[in-house]
Amino acid sequence: MSIRRDPVRKKVYIPKRKVWLLKESEYKVSYYREIQELVRNRVARPEGVSSHWDFLEGGLLAAADKVCGKTKGPPRNKISWWWNDAVDLAIREKRGLYKEHKKGGPREPYHAAKRKAKKEVYLAKKVIQDLVIDQVSDAENPNGIFNLARRIKEDGRDIVGERCFRKDDGTIAYVDKEIRDAWKVHYDRLLNVEFEWDREQLSTENPVLGPPPMIATDVVSSAINKMKDGKAA
Incomplete structure (x- = not known):
């Protein structure tokens, strides 16, 4: 065969x-x-x-x-804002064991290194996230939340200036005020225009009455068992 x-x-x-x-x-x-x-x-x-x-x-x-x-x-080497030496070492070790595993080496060391790398990434992210939360929640620095919002806004700003917007007449709005006005016109039309339909063609079925059906415990247990490890945490 x-x-x-x-x-x-x-x-x-x-x-x-x-x-x-x-x-x-x-x-x-x-x-x-x-x-x-x-x-x-x-x-x-x-x-x-x-x-x-x-x-x-x-x-x-x-x-x-x-x-x-x-x-x-x-x-x-993909370096992110939470990257540190421990993560770098764990990732390099995992990649090396992965190459050995693909060449016919044992599988257990690679999976152990993979779990270790995931843990190091989680710890590195948690340290940075806790630091950001402390800076925002610091009572002595009341402007921390505003500084964070300003940095997020600057990161999302267009590299040339403000984001451009195409208006209904086909022209392009570049100025911040014109962009806001164009968005306001768009949402006013989107949220206030009624849909037109023929009422004679609407369904004549009776609405469903009564409470929704209860979800049984065995259904939830079956759904959780089908999930991968760590997805329900």
Whole structure:
């Protein structure tokens, strides 16, 4: 008896733009100048909303490619805001044992290292989260919550300025006040317009009366048993 195993296809790497560099003032200024040059050298205003968006998208991407460039290969070490030396050591150990396991080595050491890495990641995240909570809850620093909200807002702000918004007439709103007004018009229309339907075509079935059916204990136990370990915690 012969067993056929499908070959493992190698993942094709897709280059990514280094947009995270735009957080630095030097790259941000260069990118802003490229956008200004793009607008200044525009020959004619694109006709139609789609053409306008295509022109804007192409210019933004071209400026990002010129200023930031693209990655040349897959990331080697993914470092996050909660990363520390213990997590780095546990991840490296897990990767090494994984390679040995794929070559025919024992499985138990790899699974033990995997559990250890998960625990180190959890502890590292918990330390940072507790630190953020302490900073926000500090009575001597009443502005902590506002500083955190300001940082979240700055992280979500567009790299060029405020987020743009396409209004109903097809024009683009760039100013903060115009964007808020456009959103207000959108939600006023969304929440206050009544749906139109033919009442003669509505269903004539009687509504369901009485309390909802009770959920039995065995149904809950069966659902919990089907869940993976740690999902119900």
